[in-house]
Amino acid sequence: MTLDRTNLHILALLERNARLSSAAIGREVGLSRPAVQERIAKLERDKVITGYRAEIASDADQSVRAVIFVHIAERPCGPALRWLADLRGVQSVVSLAGEYDAVVQVAVASTEELAQLNDTIGAHRLIARSKTQIVLQTL
Template identity: 35%
Template sequence: MKELDAKDRDILGILSKEARIPMKTLAARIGLSRSATTERVAMLEKSGVIRGYRADIGQMDKGLVSAFLMVTLTRTPSIGVLDQLARHAEIRRVSSVSGQLDLVVEIEVPSIDRLNTLRDLIASHPSVEDLTTLIVLRHDIERTG
């Protein structure tokens, strides 16, 4: 691996803050052509300087992570699942719904780790056939009352 120059450091600085930036925009910001920028990024990836791109989701608004659990049950009604859900203060609302799903569970937890723990606990209940987790990224419209 060649030593990193100023342009490489500029690329890394921008990508560390904006991993999904379009290559054209990145190229314009560092003052290189799109092809030269693409080549540099490819070399940084190949050499292991850039090991990956990811979303690092931690605590969100108000220090809480909001999520929906979409639950399919083996049979309905399942009082045992509802009893289990009722034991956890982080569960804000449980709605029985029509269609392919049986329950929509709204959760607010202090961390992704707590969400995973709660999700695993619910998924392991014998009446739960399938569980999908949807993390809320933001609330675009929110009404009360």
């Protein structure tokens, strides 16, 4: 799908606030509410928009944050990246070129939960090895 300027504007607005109403987006981009709804539905059908997420404050129930650097055992990397993204506590998975194949950002309730997540990742056949770093501060 080719993304025109209006679709890109809609995507940028939704990235900033996925809860914006179609009417509010329409006012911003100069379209009617039904036209915005139609465009969003098409972006979803074409898998440009793949989901909506709530951003949870790091102190809400996830007081331990970490990044996990991952070497993936098999190519292509897609299946491993999708598996990682679906794990409980995973906030994002970024595919990398370089020393590691991916970096996984996680937020969990305790170091015990982080250890369990590390064990789950390390034991999976798609993962060659991983290295975890606990986040001390985010600015």
